[in-house]
Amino acid sequence: MTADLARLAIHTQTIRSWDLRTCCAKFAAAGVAGIGVWRHLIDPAAGGVTPEEGSRILADSGLRVPSLVRAGFFVSPDAQARSEAIEDARRAIEEAATIGAAHVVMVVGAHPRVPLGVARGWVQNAMGDLAPHAANHGVGLAIEPVHPQYAADRSCVCTIAKALEICEAIDHPALGVAVDVYHVWWDPKVEEGIAACGRAGRLMGFHICDWKPDQADPLNDRGLMGDGCIEVARLGRVADEAGFAGVREVEVFSDHYWAMNADEYLKLIIERYRAHCPES
Amino acid sequence: MTADLARLAIHTQTIRSWDLRTCCAKFAAAGVAGIGVWRHLIDPAAGGVTPEEGSRILADSGLRVPSLVRAGFFVSPDAQARSEAIEDARRAIEEAATIGAAHVVMVVGAHPRVPLGVARGWVQNAMGDLAPHAANHGVGLAIEPVHPQYAADRSCVCTIAKALEICEAIDHPALGVAVDVYHVWWDPKVEEGIAACGRAGRLMGFHICDWKPDQADPLNDRGLMGDGCIEVARLGRVADEAGFAGVREVEVFSDHYWAMNADEYLKLIIERYRAHCPES
Numbered sequence: 003m004t005a006d007l008a009r010l011a012i013h014t015q016t017i018r019s020w021d022l023r024t025c026c027a028k029f030a031a032a033g034v035a036g037i038g039v040w041r042h043l044i045d046p047a048a049g050g051v052t053p054e055e056g057s058r059i060l061a062d063s064g065l066r067v068p069s070l071v072r073a074g075f076f077v078s079p080d081a082q083a084r085s086e087a088i089e090d091a092r093r094a095i096e097e098a099a100t101i102g103a104a105h106v107v108m109v110v111g112a113h114p115r116v117p118l119g120v121a122r123g124w125v126q127n128a129m130g131d132l133a134p135h136a137a138n139h140g141v142g143l144a145i146e147p148v149h150p151q152y153a154a155d156r157s158c159v160c161t162i163a164k165a166l167e168i169c170e171a172i173d174h175p176a177l178g179v180a181v182d183v184y185h186v187w188w189d190p191k192v193e194e195g196i197a198a199c200g201r202a203g204r205l206m207g208f209h210i211c212d213w214k215p216d217q218a219d220p221l222n223d224r225g226l227m228g229d230g231c232i233e234v235a236r237l238g239r240v241a242d243e244a245g246f247a248g249v250r251e252v253e254v255f256s257d258h259y260w261a262m263n264a265d266e267y268l269k270l271i272i273e274r275y276r277a278h279c280p281e282s
Numbered sequence: 283m284t285a286d287l288a289r290l291a292i293h294t295q296t297i298r299s300w301d302l303r304t305c306c307a308k309f310a311a312a313g314v315a316g317i318g319v320w321r322h323l324i325d326p327a328a329g330g331v332t333p334e335e336g337s338r339i340l341a342d343s344g345l346r347v348p349s350l351v352r353a354g355f356f357v358s359p360d361a362q363a364r365s366e367a368i369e370d371a372r373r374a375i376e377e378a379a380t381i382g383a384a385h386v387v388m389v390v391g392a393h394p395r396v397p398l399g400v401a402r403g404w405v406q407n408a409m410g411d412l413a414p415h416a417a418n419h420g421v422g423l424a425i426e427p428v429h430p431q432y433a434a435d436r437s438c439v440c441t442i443a444k445a446l447e448i449c450e451a452i453d454h455p456a457l458g459v460a461v462d463v464y465h466v467w468w469d470p471k472v473e474e475g476i477a478a479c480g481r482a483g484r485l486m487g488f489h490i491c492d493w494k495p496d497q498a499d500p501l502n503d504r505g506l507m508g509d510g511c512i513e514v515a516r517l518g519r520v521a522d523e524a525g526f527a528g529v530r531e532v533e534v535f536s537d538h539y540w541a542m543n544a545d546e547y548l549k550l551i552i553e554r555y556r557a558h559c560p561e562s
Contacts, residue, residue: 114495114510114511115511117513118467118468118470118513122470149430149431150429150430150431150468150469151429151430151431151500153467153468153493154493154495154510154511155495159470160468160469160470161469161470163470164470167470187398187433188398188430188433188440189430189440189441190398190402190439190440190441190443190444190447191443213433213434215394215434215435220431220500230394230434231394231395231434233397233398
């Protein structure tokens, strides 16, 4: 780990051409402090290692593991699909415990045929059901508020305030919020929301990237810090002032960067982190 | 005007192949109650009629004119551009007075190189400068909260709450909010926001359309009511319960519908209005 990268973590999906072993070796060699693990890399059915093997690889790397990404998608008109999503989230909790991830990132789901109010009720019920299981495994469940552009099909929870409200309504200490600047930067209450999560002791994760005003695709054209208009450094300070002491997780989905040489891309991520989200 | 269309208005841009005279003739003949006028149709430099001629056409049609669309775009790193935007808004107010439009729709602007906090300050100053001019002309200024997907380049005001907060901070009766369901449907506080606008006497406009989960383009693939997932009828009732008694303005930008025969499209708009936002 390098001194001024002590709080830098990178999601495996950010450099998705690398498997878990490669991510761990490269990140550690570059001085990066942590890694956010996407589930397919610890799923043999998806070509990954077993969670147990993943646990050994991660432990050997010395990297911190803030997050396992992701579970959720609780919203479907089909009751069977809803039950399966909850079962899947239980497995994610167990996997997180196995690999030593501090929390599971929850993208809660939405469906065009399910009214938002109904969807939010189902999400709250699902999170309430899962919280004890998470606590029993020593794992947090972090609801990630997701940009309103995905409110029809990916997440009925679009604001920090709503994510925190669900946590507080259930009132279980295993629940928290993962703030991704891409999803919440536009919110006039973003600072207030981050501060409130901090006060409640529920600010579990902080994801960084950037919003490109001219994005070509709503899914896979995210920017690296400095490519767009998000005040990443400022929001990082807001989180720190709210008591957040965890790693900042670089999560970027980008056809552009995925096409780059991965070693060069890793260097660029570190360069942009130092320039646009410096550790003070 | 037809009994069950007594609150239906249509924006000229919704059927953009028609000029003002054609819109007025066709809307009135179909029993539609009102028309939202886009400015280029009353701008001779853009191929439109003069505002005075527009005024006569509108008066002869018997249509209600809730809105002139649009002014704003106050946010630019260039001070000259900011001044020009305010001057342009003054002209919009005068044009609205000439044609008898109740309010001007304000899309306030955003710029990738201007931090949102700065941008919002400029917007508040601009709205404060313009309010007396609007009042002197008997015209309202309605801030339209715009979907967060446009927060980098079109509007730094993305929520009803923020739009209302600006109105209340300036505390001038000429200021209000135009709620477009496309922009705010995802907001967990949408009902609360509409109700608050109503209580404050500031709910000036209500725009209807739909959000297609699979939209091909963030600008010109909006849905007609029933094409997507917005609970239009429910939000219409929320507005009515908040004291809104104005027309519902159909505002749809759609390459798909623009390619349709315009007379058929007008019939479809009316059919969808009756089905998805019925007057009770």
